[in-house]
Each structure stands twice: as structure tokens, then as C-alpha cells.
Amino acid sequence: MHNNRAIGKVKRPVFPFSAIAGQQDLKLCLILTAVDPLIGGLLAMGDRGTGKSTIVRAFAALLPPVRAVKGCPYHCDPASPQSACDNCRSSDVLKSETIQVPVVDLPLGATEDRVAGALDLERALSRGEKVFEPGLLAKANRGFLYIDEVNLLEDHLVDLLLDVAASGENLFEREGLSVRHPARFVLIGSGNPEEGELRPQLLDRFGLSVDVKTPQDVASWVEIVKRRDSYERDPERFYDQWQDEEKKLRVRIVAGRTKLKEMVVPDEVQEAAATLCIALKTDGLRGQLTIIRAARALAAFEKKKTVTLAEVKRMALPSLRHRLRRNPMDETGSSVRIERAIQDVLGL
Amino acid sequence: MTDPDITDATWVVGLLAVWGPKLGGVVVAQDVADDFNIALTKASGAIRTVSSSLNVEALTGTIDLAATLALGKPVLTAGLLAEHSRLWVRRAERLDTACASLMAQALDDHALMLVAVADLQGEEDSVAPKLSERMPFLVETLADQYWTSEDIALAKKALSHDDVDPKWVDQLCDVALSIGIASPRAVVQAVKAARGVAALKGLQTIDESSVALAGRLVLAHRAQHLPQPDQQEEPTQNPPEQPPETSDMTDAQKDAEPTPADADFILEAIKSALPEGLLQFAAGGLGQRGVSRNIKNAAQRKPGGLRGRRIGNKRASSLAGQRLDILATLRSAAPWQPLRRKLAGGMRMIVTRDDFRVARIKQRTEATAIFAVDASGSTAFQRLAEAKGAVETILAECYVRRDKVAMVAFRNRKAEVLLPPTRSLERAKRALAGLPGGGGTPLASGLDEAFELALQVRRSGGNPIVIVLTDGKGNVTRAGEGNKAKALEESQAAAKMFAAESFDALIIDVSPEPQKSAKFLANTMKATYLPMPRASATDIARPVRLALKAASA
Numbered sequence: 001m002h003n004n005r006a007i008g009k010v011k012r013p014v015f016p017f018s019a020i021a022g023q024q025d026l027k028l029c030l031i032l033t034a035v036d037p038l039i040g041g042l043l044a045m046g047d048r049g050t051g052k053s054t055i056v057r058a059f060a061a062l063l064p065p066v067r068a069v070k071g072c073p074y075h076c077d078p079a080s081p082q083s084a085c086d087n088c089r090s091s092d093v094l095k096s097e098t099i100q101v102p103v104v105d106l107p108l109g110a111t112e113d114r115v116a117g118a119l120d121l122e123r124a125l126s127r128g129e130k131v132f133e134p135g136l137l138a139k140a141n142r143g144f145l146y147i148d149e150v151n152l153l154e155d156h157l158v159d160l161l162l163d164v165a166a167s168g169e170n171l172f173e174r175e176g177l178s179v180r181h182p183a184r185f186v187l188i189g190s191g192n193p194e195e196g197e198l199r200p201q202l203l204d205r206f207g208l209s210v211d212v213k214t215p216q217d218v219a220s221w222v223e224i225v226k227r228r229d230s231y232e233r234d235p236e237r238f239y240d241q242w243q244d245e246e247k248k249l250r251v252r253i254v255a256g257r258t259k260l261k262e263m264v265v266p267d268e269v270q271e272a273a274a275t276l277c278i279a280l281k282t283d284g285l286r287g288q289l290t291i292i293r294a295a296r297a298l299a300a301f302e303k304k305k306t307v308t309l310a311e312v313k314r315m316a317l318p319s320l321r322h323r324l325r326r327n328p329m330d331e332t333g334s335s336v337r338i339e340r341a342i343q344d345v346l347g348l
Numbered sequence: 349m350t351d352p353d354i355t356d357a358t359w360v361v362g363l364l365a366v367w368g369p370k371l372g373g374v375v376v377a378q379d380v381a382d383d384f385n386i387a388l389t390k391a392s393g394a395i396r397t398v399s400s401s402l403n404v405e406a407l408t409g410t411i412d413l414a415a416t417l418a419l420g421k422p423v424l425t426a427g428l429l430a431e432h433s434r435l436w437v438r439r440a441e442r443l444d445t446a447c448a449s450l451m452a453q454a455l456d457d458h459a460l461m462l463v464a465v466a467d468l469q470g471e472e473d474s475v476a477p478k479l480s481e482r483m484p485f486l487v488e489t490l491a492d493q494y495w496t497s498e499d500i501a502l503a504k505k506a507l508s509h510d511d512v513d514p515k516w517v518d519q520l521c522d523v524a525l526s527i528g529i530a531s532p533r534a535v536v537q538a539v540k541a542a543r544g545v546a547a548l549k550g551l552q553t554i555d556e557s558s559v560a561l562a563g564r565l566v567l568a569h570r571a572q573h574l575p576q577p578d579q580q581e582e583p584t585q586n587p588p589e590q591p592p593e594t595s596d597m598t599d600a601q602k603d604a605e606p607t608p609a610d611a612d613f614i615l616e617a618i619k620s621a622l623p624e625g626l627l628q629f630a631a632g633g634l635g636q637r638g639v640s641r642n643i644k645n646a647a648q649r650k651p652g653g654l655r656g657r658r659i660g661n662k663r664a665s666s667l668a669g670q671r672l673d674i675l676a677t678l679r680s681a682a683p684w685q686p687l688r689r690k691l692a693g694g695m696r697m698i699v700t701r702d703d704f705r706v707a708r709i710k711q712r713t714e715a716t717a718i719f720a721v722d723a724s725g726s727t728a729f730q731r732l733a734e735a736k737g738a739v740e741t742i743l744a745e746c747y748v749r750r751d752k753v754a755m756v757a758f759r760n761r762k763a764e765v766l767l768p769p770t771r772s773l774e775r776a777k778r779a780l781a782g783l784p785g786g787g788g789t790p791l792a793s794g795l796d797e798a799f800e801l802a803l804q805v806r807r808s809g810g811n812p813i814v815i816v817l818t819d820g821k822g823n824v825t826r827a828g829e830g831n832k833a834k835a836l837e838e839s840q841a842a843a844k845m846f847a848a849e850s851f852d853a854l855i856i857d858v859s860p861e862p863q864k865s866a867k868f869l870a871n872t873m874k875a876t877y878l879p880m881p882r883a884s885a886t887d888i889a890r891p892v893r894l895a896l897k898a899a900s901a
Contacts (some may be wrong), residue, residue, distance in 0.1 A: 049531020109404035109446020124682030221521035224532040
């Protein structure tokens with residue numbers, strides 16, 4: 001049931017992240033979630049055919065590798081025992097290995113077994129042992145969980161996700177098993193807003209939100225088509241051609257992470273973010289926290305000395321767009337309201 | 349096969365045979381499906397047929413019960429997507445969302461060539477947009493000739509992998525944008541199709557006619573309008589009953605000069621394949637036919653498993669009328685195996701009645717609020733604004749409850765479905781934005797439309813609630829004539845239909861004074877009558893919300 005459907009088919013390299021033409025907002029926001037995972041994920045809503053899933057899959061290949069405990073199903077961080085699973089925490093000696101950052105696809109029709117985990121049938125049948133077989137949440141620990149068409153996800157899975165996202169761990173109490181394991185991941189969702197709304201609780205879970213649109217000029221299209229065509233004819237060669245770009249970007253992300261630790265957020269920036277959120281009446285503190293984190297990650301990624309109002313201004317829209325209260329009588333879009341508030345509050 | 353005048357369907361067969369999974373697939377109209385199957389089989393061998401009622405496990409693989417029981421350890425089946433790189437899906441419009449998503453991903457990975465057979469007659473049902481977007485072709489005609497496997501083998505060899513001349517890409521992009529195609533993906537497909545056409549023709553490089561043909565095969569059926577960028581956004585001034593003559597249209601086109609002259613050959617090829625209706629729509633400046641159709645389909649597609657969602661499993665000693673949850677059963681049997689084997693001997697898996705588990709399903713009927721709004725006469729403006737507000741208020745709450753909203757407006761001579769059942773606030777806003785008011789009251793037509801919608805909702809397993817905002821004073825007949833007596837007779841007849849189907853209905857009387865006519869209508873409809881003079885959107889939303897809650901419980 002958990003077999004990989006690509007069995008027997010040669011895996012081709014994914015389309016390189018750097019080779020994606022346009023979609024600057026989405027690309028930048030994805031990068032920022034990698035610079036600071038605490039930003040809390042990204043929601044990309046837009047029309048079909050805008051290449052949302054291509055970008056996310058390309059992003060997976062871009063991420064710099066990490067160290068993980070060898071053989072641990074949750075790929076715990078050997079350097080951070082407090083966030084490790086029970087098993088890793090109680091072991092004295094841990095062997096570690098370098099792994100790709102997991103980017104796990106949560107398909108729409110996934111069963112709860114598949115997502116949360118289940119009793120390991122193999123072990124149970126052949127040896128009569130009750131062992132937990134980790135699911136997608138375990139796989140995504142320390143990485144990214146990608147849900148395409150997140151607005152069509154079934155309610156019971158949404159509940160499960162909300163629960164796990166809030167606590168950072170998956171509590172499994174079924175079939176006579178009681179398991180608790182870390183499940184900290186960056187949630188990436190995408191979908192077409194025409195097809196349905198997201199539950200507000202889930203919406204709030206996403207740190208950033210981007211409206212994805214296809215460019216409508218011939219030049220951009222030609223570039224997109226040429227690159228895609230070139231990739232599809234010879235994925236390996238195309239991938240090689242872009243390796244340098246990919247490496248550069250990867251190095252910048254790593255440098256951004258280092259810089260993030262020493263990045264200070266001046267009081268005036270904190271205040272501006274708070275005033276902005278108050279002016280827009282966003283629910284809860286999450287919006288304000290996200291702006292600050294995103295602005296800080298942006299400053300770090302762009303090698304700025306300190307966070308300024310300019311970063312706040314740039315990150316306000318993606319941080320707040322999805323947090324405004326809806327007023328059915330008010331036709332004004334979120335973006336316009338936020339831009340207006342930026343002007344009023346920041347005078348920019 | 350040398351005849352150059354072969355039909356589009358024949359070309360599509362050839363292209364799919366040459367490219368295989370690397371070119372996605374095709375949507376085939378139900379009535380030409382058999383013919384297409386023969387042609388495709390001749391060109392590239394038999395293709396695995398599946399029914400659209402298949403489930404996710406069939407695609408991804410699941411536990412093989414017989415083998416598992418025999419061997420005493422789980423044996424998995426491979427799943428259709430792993431075993432086959434070409435699938436033929438019957439009645440593809442019925443595919444559930446989860447299966448469609450899996451197939452879409454396989455198409456993205458170039459791991460699947462999909463032939464989706466669908467009934468293209470009905471406006472409502474079509475193949476999921478996420479699939480049709482990934483499949484370059486649409487076939488509605490017969491394949492008149494057959495490619496042999498030798499033809500295909502030769503073409504595969506001839507298939508060029510060189511860079512395509514940039515001017516073709518420029519021109520294809522140009523044309524695609526000018527006819528309102530939303531995604532560059534279509535052009536990527538067209539470029540591949542052009543390579544394939546050239547290969548099938550035995551050419552070394554892509555020539556103009558290959559590009560034109562590829563444009564027609566891939567782009568034409570996605571066209572939203574003819575290249576008239578100036579008219580695209582303007583609301584039409586012409587009543588739709590009088591489409592301007594063709595000559596006007598070509599004149600307008602010449603004036604607009606939307607595309608460079610050298611891309612005209614693609615455009616000409618595309619025009620020859622455009623559906624007739626589109627030409628008229630384009631001429632009238634309404635370029636959104638295809639878009640709205642797609643959206644409609646997207647919103648009406650039923651997410652998988654809504655009718656009853658699995659919330660776990662339970663023990664069941666008898667299986668009457670229930671489906672065994674095989675995995676859960678095996679899991680519950682598993683821990684006992686060493687013991688049972690000791691007692692019974694042998695190595696077989698032993699499952700007893702105690703182990704049986706069946707899926708626990710939580711029934712939740714999806715409720716759909718259908719607003720039928722009287723947009724006639726002088727008070728229309730006020731009523732409409734409030735009704736619109738109420739629709740949006742209800743809709744804004746829908747994400748929590750997963751209910752849907754639809755809206756019918758009736759005014760002047762006829763009734764119109766402004767908003768097919770949807771859960772999307774964005775769509776609702778757009779649909780409701782340009783709603784005009786005024787004119788007579790075709791009450792019977794309004795009720796008819798609402799009735800049709802309610803039937804549709806019920807047919808697809810939902811629970812409809814009809815909310816009529818009116819004063820009950822119909823004065824226009826179904827035929828669109830002003831005749832009070834006949835209008836009353838007809839609206840009473842329409843109301844009786846509701847009673848006969850026992851649809852839940854509310855009549856909200858929004859006139860300044862409660863009207864007898866509205867009460868009378870409510871009685872005939874067996875509907876709840878609520879006089880609400882000067883009601884605000886929130887007032888109207890309140891009883892609707894309660895009714896929805898009751899309907900979906």
C-alpha cells in the first residue's frame with residue numbers, strides 16, 4: 001500500500017529551481033521559509049497551469065542537505081536531542097548521516113493510515129509484533145509537507161494536520177499502539193481559489209501566502225516554453241546547465257541561515273509591524289510575528305546589516321494577505337487594504 | 349500512410365503513439381471513443397481500460413488479500429499507475445478528485461499517457477480541469493485512417509530532438525496569448541506536437557504546416573476568444589440574440605491587429621477548428637465561455653468521499669451490507685497469529701470472525717442553499733443588495749460547514765442561474781457583482797430554475813434548501829408575456845412541484861408590507877413563510893443558516 005508508484009521507471013532530474021522563469025514572489029517566499037522555517041509555511045493560491053507544483057518540487061531539490069541520525073524514521077537531528085524522538089533521546093551513541101531535506105507530498109486521497117502511520121502489518125503478521133509503521137507526518141519531520149489542492153483536503157485530515165502543526169508531534173493512539181513522535185515540518189499548500197475556501201484555522205497556520213499568476217506577455221511565455229522544452233528533451237543536460245546557479249542559490253540560503261542568528265530587529269521595526277497589524281485588525285499575534293520573521297529572513301538572505309522598514313513593507317503583503325477578516329459587504333481585495341495600510345502606517 | 353488530408357483524430361492517434369507518456373494524453377468524446385480505441389490499438393498496441401469508479405487503492409496498489417492470507421505476510425499489488433504507462437478511462441468526468449490528482453501527478457512525471465473518454469454533450473460534466481489541462485488534445489471526430497506500427501516506428505526514429513526554431517515558439521506563444529489561453533503549458537505541448545507531426549510526415553525539421561497543425565490540435569480547443577484584445581474586457585452592447593455578422597468581426601480584427609502577420613497561418617489553422625459558438629461569442633465580445641465553463645465544472649465536482657467519510661473502523665461479526673476493511677481486519681488478526689498457528693498448526697494466516705472490521709462511515713449530507721431572488725420592479729435594487737449580502741454571509745460561513753450556495757435571479761422576461769452551486773466566495777462575488785434589477789416578475793420561471801437546481805443537487809447526493817425572496821406577485825408568464833392571471837396559474841403550478849418533491853423551502857417576503865400573494869405561494873409550496881420587511885442581509889442570513897444546519901445534520 002505504501003509502494004512507490006514510480007517503481008521500475010527511471011527517475012529524471014527535476015526542473016531546476018533557478019531555471020523557473022518569473023514567479024519571483026513565490027520563489028522568494030519559498031526561499032525565506034528555508035532560511036527561517038519558523039516563518040511557518042507558505043500558501044500559494046492561483047490558477048491552474050501556473051507551475052505551482054513544479055516550483056515546489058524544484059525547491060525540494062534545491063535545499064541544502066542536513067545531518068540526521070542514521071536509521072531513524074524521523075531523521076532526528078543529532079545535534080538537538082531535545083527535539084529528537086524517544087528512541088534517539090535514550091540512545092547514548094548515535095550514528096549520523098547526511099540526507100536530503102525531506103519534501104513530502106501529501107496526496108489528496110491519502111488515508112489517515114498513510115498520513116499518521118499505522119500498525120506495521122509486515123512485522124505483525126510475520127513475527128506477531130506490534131510495531132508502529134510511520135506515515136507521511138514522520139517522513140516530513142524536519143522538512144516540508146506539500147499539499148496540492150489543499151483547499152480540497154478532507155476535513156478529518158485537516159483536523160489531524162492542525163493538531164500536529166500546533167504541537168509539533170504526532171500522537172498515535174490506535175490499534176493498541178501508543179506512539180508519540182516529533183513531526184515538525186514547514187507546510188506548503190497550493191490550490192485554485194475558484195474551487196473552494198480554506199478553513200480559517202488552516203489558513204492561519206500558513207505563515208506566508210502568495211497569489212500566483214501566469215505572466216501575460218509573449219516574451220515571458222517564450223522564455224518559459226523554451227526552457228521547458230529544452231528540459232523535457234534532455235533533463236540531465238538541462239540540469240547540468242543550471243547546476244552552477246543552483247549551487248549559488250543554495251550557498252546564499254545557507255549564508256542567510258547563519259546571518260539570521262545575528263540579525264537584530266530594531267524597535268521601530270517591531271512597532272511598525274504591530275501598528276500595521278492593529279490598523280488592519282488581523283486576528284491574533286501570528287500575523288505580527290510572521291512579518292517580523294519574514295522581514296528578518298529577507299534581510300539575512302539579502303545580506304543586509306539590519307532589518308529596516310523596507311523589509312517590513314515587502315513582507316507585509318505575503319504575511320498578512322490571508323489573515324484579514326472578511327467583510328462580505330466590502331469588495332476591496334486584501335492586497336489593496338494592506339497597501340493602503342502600509343501607506344498610512346509606514347508612510348511609504 | 350501517405351494521404352496528407354487525414355483528420356485531426358488520426359493525427360492525434362499518431363502523435364500519442366509516437367510520444368507515448370511524454371505527451372500527456374487526450375480527452376475523447378464518448379461517441380467516437382470506440383473508433384479512437386481501434387485506431388490507437390492499431391498504432392501502438394492495446395491499452396489498459398479502467399472504469400472511472402476506480403479508487404485510489406487501485407491506482408497506487410493495495411494489499412492482495414488472497415496472497416496475504418496464503419503466505420501469512422502482507423503481499424501488495426502493484427497498482428495501475430506502477431504497472432501501466434497508458435490508461436484508458438471510461439466516463440472520465442466521474443473520476444473522483446483524489447484519483448484525478450494522482451493521475452495529474454503521473455502526467456506531470458511523464459509516467460502516464462491518459463485517454464479520458466467523456467460525454468462532452470452536457471455542459472455540466474466534463475473531465476477535471478487539472479487533467480484536461482495536462483492533456484494536449486481533444487478529439488470529437490472520427491479517425492479516418494490507421495497508422496501501422498511501422499509508421500510509428502519510423503516516426504519515432506525521425507523525431508527531432510534539436511532546438512526548435514525560435515520563431516515557431518514566438519509565434520505559438522503569441523497566438524496562444526491572443527486567443528486567451530491561460531497557461532504556457534499548452535504551448536510546450538504544441539511544440540512537442542509540432543515535432544511529432546514533422547516526424548510523422550518524415551521531415552527532418554519542423555515546417556510551417558507542422559506548426560500550424562500542432563497549433564490547431566493543441567490550442568484551438570482551449571481558445572477563449574478570437575484575438576480581439578480591445579473587446580475582451582468590455583461588456584457587450586449588443587443583445588446576445590443578435591450576433592453581429594461575420595464580416596464585421598473580421599473587420600474589427602483587421603483594425604485591432606493583435607498578432608504579427610507572420611503568425612497568421614497558425615491563427616487561420618486554429619480558426620478552422622474553433623467551435624462555432626465561440627466565433628459568435630468572440631464577435632459579441634464575450635470571451636469567457638470556456639473559462640466560465642471550466643470554473644463551473646471545477647466547482648461542481650464532488651470531492652471524493654463526501655457522502656460519508658470514514659472515521660475509523662469497528663468490529664463486526666457479520667458483514668451483511670457492509671464492506672470489510674481488509675487492512676484493519678488483518679491488523680486486528682495479526683497479533684494473534686503465533687498463538688493461532690500453534691493451536692491450528694501450519695503457517696497460514698488465520699482470520700476468525702472476531703477479527704472482522706468494517707469501515708465506520710459518518711454520513712454527512714452536504715446542504716446547498718439555493719437563493720431565488722426576485723429582481724423585478726422598483727424595490728429590486730434594495731432586495732438584490734440584501735440578497736447578495738445574505739449569499740455572501742452564508743458563503744463566508746460555508747468553509748466551516750462545507751455547505752454550498754447557489755443563486756437564481758428572475759426579472760423582466762426570464763430567470764437565470766447567476767451562481768451554480770459553489771463554495772467559493774470569489775466566484776460568488778464575481779457572479780453577483782453585475783446583477784441588474786428591474787422589469788416584470790417571471791415568478792414561475794424563477795421557481796422552475798430553482799426547482800431544476802434543487803433536483804440537480806439532490807441527484808448528486810446533496811440536500812437542497814430553496815430560499816425565495818419575493819413578494820409573490822408574478823406578472824410574467826413562462827413564455828415571457830405579461831399576463832397576470834396566467835402568471836399566477838403557472839407560479840402555482842411551479843410551487844406545487846416543490847411540494848410534490850418535498851423540498852425544504854423558505855419564502856422570505858421582503859416587501860414593505862407582508863403580502864398575501866407571498867403567503868399563498870408559501871402554502872402551495874409547503875414552504876416556511878417569513879415576512880421580513882426592510883430585512884438586512886444579516887436578518888435574511890439567519891433563518892437560512894438554521895435551515896442549512898438542519899439540512900446537513
